[in-house]
Structures are given as structure tokens and as C-alpha cells.
Amino acid sequence: MALTAQWQGTPHVKGSSESMRMVLLTFSLIGLQFTWGTEMTYCTPYLLQLGLTKSKLSLVWIAGPLSGLIMQPIVGIMADKSTSEWGRRRPVMVVGTVIVSICLLVLGWTKEIVAAFVEEGELRREATIFLAVLSIYALDFAINAVQSSCRSLIVDTLPIPKQQLGSAWASRMVAVGHLIGYGAGALDLGSIFGTLIGDTQFKQLTVIAAVALIVAIGVTCWAVDERVLIARAEGGTDDGIVAVLVQIFKTTKNLPKRIQMICWIQFWSWIGWFPFLFYSTTWVGEIYLRYDASPEVKESKDPLSDIGRVGSMSLIVFSIVTFIGSITLPWMVKSPEDEKPEFTPRPPASIAPIVKTVVERKPSLLTAWTVSHLIFAGSMVFAPFVTSLRFATVLVAVCGIPWALACWAPFTFMGVEINKLGSSLPTSRRGSHQYQRVSDGAIEMSSEARNLEKTDESATGELAGIYLGILNLYTTLPQFIATGISMVVFTVLEPGKSPELAKDAHPDEHHSTEGYNGIAVCLFIGALCSVAAAVATQRFKNTA
Known part of the structure; x- marks a missing residue:
């Protein structure tokens, strides 16, 4: 066994x-966010339509934080140790994509699927809910594994001076994925595809999301060549799940x-982001049905599509704002490395004072984050x-x-x-961490970038999997807290089935549409945590 990796x-x-x-490196995130957008836009009203109460629905969405809590750090650390000839991240991305x-x-x-095995009746309805919830859990577990590897691939590939640029491009791809996803949800897909890929809007979106994810992951896997771990450091054994x-x-x-x-910043932030x-x-769909919808719309036979389209329209605006922000903000704030510029910009003398003033007054990324x-x-x-x-659309858009x-x-x-x-550790100590710094482990962008082995700023990223997995722990743990909060809020304010969606339920099972909206109260609590x-x-x- 080698002393160092x-x-x-x-x-x-x-x-x-x-x-x-940068586009090719982060392209996978478009498909990921399209899939997340489909799930977040339609699965909540879909489960409510099946007859699930909001208090029980909050338990379903434990799937997201639970899968992140388990999958991302475990997949991250196991991928860190992988000696696959295809690299450490891409095999996980491919297998996870197939499962998703x-x-x-x-x-x-x-x-x-349920109708093929279960006769009409209450048992079929319960079995349908069970299979839908099971599918959501499996989807969340698989997509978290894919997401962990996509993020780690970016950190692995880029040197320190390019980390902000890579994260900014990742944010742009996330915004593009959301924009395309919500745009597709706002369209009447039935008029476009007929029944070719399904007879409902929800079915058609699941097919499109699956294709989009496969294409996006395929593009990044094709475009990126990873360095391959061929020998682990001394003591780097094949640990079992307990050791991991x-x-x-x-x-x-x-x-x-x-x-x-x-x-910890991520922890407090995500108590607010999870319900949003x-x-x-x-929430936007319910506001529409409560206050703005005509009687004909309120009696619609397909309220799921109505809520999905109305909600998607507000989130299209949200995605446009996000996209514009992800493009402009990196130019408006200082990079963490700006205090150590690699060169001195020399603008024309006529505008030099203006440029100098603008650069000096640019807020830091930390200030912008605050x-x-x-x-x-x-x-x-x-x-x-x-x-x-x-008003609801304006508030969503501002976010x-x-x-x-946040992305x-x-x-x-x-x-x-x-x-x-990695770069601050001496070589001997790096060996004790079971890894060795690779001096030229950087994206090949230019002759200057290819010569990074002459500097101390080369990328290491060997522990990217586990550290990003731990960051995800602090992203998912607050989601359990947010889930608990929402369950209490829904139990108190909206204990019955949704009157907007569960049309076939008995009136006694409905909660009142008067008073505060339960989701709105959850968003308010999230604001305090922010x-x-x-x-x-x-x-x-x-x-x-």
C-alpha cells in the first residue's frame, strides 16, 4: 500500500x-433542478388530491432531508475512496440518474400501476398513496446521491481562484433548470403532446423530467475527464458502512x-428555505383559489393542473429573477480571493478613477450573503x-x-x-489524511491554468465529498425541524383534507378556508430563522 494516495x-x-x-462542467445541474422543480411543483398538490392531509403530507417531505442526511455524506465519502477507472463522481451520477x-x-x-393489481375501492386509494410516497422517497434518495457527486465534481475540478466562478456558473445552471422546469409546468402540455407521453400534465412532466435529467447528466459526464485514484494512502482500507x-x-x-x-449559516437559512x-x-395556488379564482375555476375537474400552472407562473418570475441575479451578482460583488489579485487591471486613463471607485465600493460576497x-x-x-x-407572486419573485x-x-x-x-498541509501530513495533493489538478482552461503546478493554488478537493456531505447534513437537519414545525402548524390550522383539491372527501373532513393559511405561517417562521x-x-x- 502506498504511503500517500x-x-x-x-x-x-x-x-x-x-x-x-464552465457550462459543460455545471450542465448536469439543469437536469437536477428540472427534476426538483417538477417534484416541488406537482407532488404536494398531487398527494393532497389523493386525499392526504397537510399534516401527514409534512411527514412525506421528511424524505428530502432524510435522504440528504443519509445519502450525501455516505456517497461523498465512499466516492472519495473510489478507484473506478471512470473516476470517483461520474459512475454515481450515471447509476443515480437511471434510478431517478x-x-x-x-x-x-x-x-x-396500482389499478393493475388492486380492485376498485378504499384499498386501491391507500395503495396508490403508499406507492406514490414510496416513489418520492426512492427518488429523493437517488437524486441526493446524484446531486452530491455533481457538486463534488465541480470542487474536484477547479483550483481555488476558480471556485467562485464555478459556484456562480452552478447557480446559473440551477436557475436555468428551475426556469425551464417551471416554464414547462406553466404550459398546457396536453395541447402540445396530446396523449403521446401521458394523458395528464403530471405524467407528461415526469417523462420530460426523466429525459432532461438523462441528457444533462450525460453531457457533463461526456465533457469532464476526472483524475483517477489508483492507490489509496496507507491505511486506506475498504471500510464498511459502519466505519464510514x-x-x-x-x-x-x-x-x-x-x-x-x-x-451553521446553512442550518439557519434552510429552516426558511425548506417550506418555501x-x-x-x-401556497400561491391556494391564494389564487381562495381570493381570485372564478366560480368556474373553483369547480374545475383538474385542480391539480390549475394549481400547478398558477404556481408555476409565479415561480417562473422567481426563476427569471434568480437567473438575472446569478449572472449579474458575481460581477457586482468581490470574490473571496479578490484581496489577492493575480494581475493589476489597467483601464483607460479617462475612466480609471471611475473603475477604481466602483471596484473599491463593491460589497464582499459575505456582505451580499448577509x-x-x-x-x-x-x-x-x-x-x-x-x-x-x-402580492403572492411579488413576494415569491423577490426571493x-x-x-x-443561496445556490x-x-x-x-x-x-x-x-x-x-489541502494546499496548507505539508506532504507528510497529507499522507496521514490518506490523500496526496495533485499539483496540476485543475481544469484546463488556459496555458496559465495548466501551469498551476508552479503555484500553491492548485486544486486538491480530495476531501470534497465528505465536507460537502457534511454541509448537506447542516442543510437537511433544519429540514427536519421545519417539517416538525409545519406538522404542528397544519394540525392546528388545517387539520382536515384540502377543500381545494380533495373534492371527493366528505365535507366534515375539510378544514376551513378562513383564517391564516397554514403554509403562510410556516413561511413566516422561516423568515425569522433567516x-x-x-x-x-x-x-x-x-x-x-
């Missing part, structure tokens, strides 16, 4: 320009201070008082700005800190 090859991304290489695609199709055709869990626990317990602080991402479409938490809090604090579709930062900032700082850890995230971010800034 041994690697073969150099990370490389196809493409003739830096922008094209199957789960999407099963979810779309749940009723038909022990390592995750030990690493989490002894996180470097700055990484720990990033994780999973319930905002349904403000983004406050923008989200300032928007969602009004959620319980919304009584029109227009596109903080979401752009970008934490991964930028984690990427920088992870690579700093203020705590802003305070945590400010503390992190003061330690920089």
Missing part, C-alpha cells in the same frame, strides 16, 4: 473557451472553525397577510435574489476552505 491523469473539461467549459428516471415514471403512473458513518461523525465533530461556521421550496407553489438572508426574511414575513395572487446567493455563496466558501486545507442566518453570516465575516 496515487493519482492518474489531470482533470480536464472539453470546450474551446472558459465559459463553454425510473422513480419519476412510477410516480407519474402510480394509479395505473464513524468517519462522518468524527469529521463532523472536529470540523475546522470556518467550515463549521459556514455549516416545497410549499410555495401550493443582505440576501434579510431580503428573504423581509419578504416572507408578509406571507400570512397575503390576500391576492399578485429569487436571495436564492441566487452560490455556501459552495464558494466551502470550495475555498476545502482547497485551502434573520438568525444573517447574524451567523455576519459573525463569519468578522472572523475572515
Whole structure:
């Protein structure tokens, strides 16, 4: 066994320009976010239509945090140790994509699958709900494995100076995926495809999402060549699942201070983001049906499609704002590495004073991240008082700005800190960590980038899987808290079945549509937690 890990090859991304290489490296996130968008837009009203109460529905959405809690760190650490000839991340991405695609199709055709085995009646309805929930759990577990590998691939491939650029491009791809997904949800797909890929909007979207994910993951896997781990460091044995869990626990317990602080920012932030991402479409749809819809719309035979389309329209605006923000904000804020510029810009003398003033007054990424938490809090604090579709849409749209930062900032700082850890360790100590720094482990963008072995800024990323997995722990644990909060809120405010969706339920099972909307109250509580995230971010800034 080698004293230090041994690697073969150099990370490389196809493409003739830096922008094209960044697009190809992060292209997989378009398919991921399309899939997430389909799930978040339609699965909540779909389960409500099947007769599930909101309090029970909150238990279903434990699938997301539970899968993230289990899958991302475990997949991350096991991929870190993989010696596959195809690389450490891409095999997981491919296998996970196949599983996600199957789960999407099963979810779309749940009723038909159950009907083939169970006779008409209450048992069929319960079996349909069970299979739908099971499909959601399996989908979430698989897609979290894919997402972990996609994010780790970016950190693995890029050197420290390119981490912010890579995270910014990832944020753009996330916004594009959301925009396409919500755009597809807002269209009347039946008029476009007929019954070729399904006889309902939901079925058609599951097919499109599966195809989009396969294409997006395929593009990134084709474009990126990973370096291959050919020999682990001394002591790097094939650990079982228990040893993996022990390592995750030990690493989490002894996180470097700055990484720990990033994780806590993520913790408070995601208590607010979880209800927004999973319930905002349904919330907007319910606001529409309560206050703005005509009597004919309220008696629609397909309220699922109505709520999905109305909610998708508001989230299209949200995605447009996110996309614009993900493009413009990186130019408007300072990179974490801006205090150490690699060259001195020399603008024309006539505009030099203006350029200098603009550059000096650009806020830092940490300042922008702090403000983004406050923008989200300032928007969602009004959620319980919304009584029109227009106001609800405005609030959702404004949240596109903080979401752009949420998809970008934490991964930028984690990427920088992870690579700093590797480059700051002497070679002998790196061996004790079961890894060896690869001096040329950087994306091949230019002759300057290819010569990074002459500097101390080359990418390491060997521990990217486990550290990003731990970051995900701090993303998923608050979702359990948010789920508990929503379950209590729904039990108190909306204990029965949804009158907007469960049309066939007995009136005694319906909750009242008067008073505060349960989802809105959950969004309000999330806004308060986002203020705590802003305070945590400010503390992190003061330690920089």
C-alpha cells in the first residue's frame, strides 16, 4: 500500500473557451433542478388530491432531508475512496440518474400501476398513496446521491481562484433548470403532446423530467475527464458502512472553525428555505383559489393542473429573477480571493478613477450573503397577510435574489476552505489524511491554468465529498425541524383534507378556508430563522 494516495491523469473539461467549459462542467445541474422543480411543483398538490392531509403530507417531505442526511455524506465519502477507472463522481451520477428516471415514471403512473393489481375501492386509494410516497422517497434518495457527486465534481475540478466562478456558473445552471422546469409546468402540455407521453400534465412532466435529467447528466459526464485514484494512502482500507458513518461523525465533530461556521449559516437559512421550496407553489395556488379564482375555476375537474400552472407562473418570475441575479451578482460583488489579485487591471486613463471607485465600493460576497438572508426574511414575513395572487407572486419573485446567493455563496466558501486545507498541509501530513495533493489538478482552461503546478493554488478537493456531505447534513437537519414545525402548524390550522383539491372527501373532513393559511405561517417562521442566518453570516465575516 502506498504511503500517500496515487493519482492518474489531470482533470480536464472539453470546450474551446472558459465559459463553454464552465457550462459543460455545471450542465448536469439543469437536469437536477428540472427534476426538483417538477417534484416541488406537482407532488404536494398531487398527494393532497389523493386525499392526504397537510399534516401527514409534512411527514412525506421528511424524505428530502432524510435522504440528504443519509445519502450525501455516505456517497461523498465512499466516492472519495473510489478507484473506478471512470473516476470517483461520474459512475454515481450515471447509476443515480437511471434510478431517478425510473422513480419519476412510477410516480407519474402510480394509479395505473396500482389499478393493475388492486380492485376498485378504499384499498386501491391507500395503495396508490403508499406507492406514490414510496416513489418520492426512492427518488429523493437517488437524486441526493446524484446531486452530491455533481457538486463534488465541480470542487474536484477547479483550483481555488476558480471556485467562485464555478459556484456562480452552478447557480446559473440551477436557475436555468428551475426556469425551464417551471416554464414547462406553466404550459398546457396536453395541447402540445396530446396523449403521446401521458394523458395528464403530471405524467407528461415526469417523462420530460426523466429525459432532461438523462441528457444533462450525460453531457457533463461526456465533457469532464476526472483524475483517477489508483492507490489509496496507507491505511486506506475498504471500510464498511459502519466505519464510514464513524468517519462522518468524527469529521463532523472536529470540523475546522470556518467550515463549521459556514455549516451553521446553512442550518439557519434552510429552516426558511425548506417550506418555501416545497410549499410555495401550493401556497400561491391556494391564494389564487381562495381570493381570485372564478366560480368556474373553483369547480374545475383538474385542480391539480390549475394549481400547478398558477404556481408555476409565479415561480417562473422567481426563476427569471434568480437567473438575472446569478449572472449579474458575481460581477457586482468581490470574490473571496479578490484581496489577492493575480494581475493589476489597467483601464483607460479617462475612466480609471471611475473603475477604481466602483471596484473599491463593491460589497464582499459575505456582505451580499448577509443582505440576501434579510431580503428573504423581509419578504416572507408578509406571507400570512397575503390576500391576492399578485402580492403572492411579488413576494415569491423577490426571493429569487436571495436564492441566487443561496445556490452560490455556501459552495464558494466551502470550495475555498476545502482547497485551502489541502494546499496548507505539508506532504507528510497529507499522507496521514490518506490523500496526496495533485499539483496540476485543475481544469484546463488556459496555458496559465495548466501551469498551476508552479503555484500553491492548485486544486486538491480530495476531501470534497465528505465536507460537502457534511454541509448537506447542516442543510437537511433544519429540514427536519421545519417539517416538525409545519406538522404542528397544519394540525392546528388545517387539520382536515384540502377543500381545494380533495373534492371527493366528505365535507366534515375539510378544514376551513378562513383564517391564516397554514403554509403562510410556516413561511413566516422561516423568515425569522433567516434573520438568525444573517447574524451567523455576519459573525463569519468578522472572523475572515
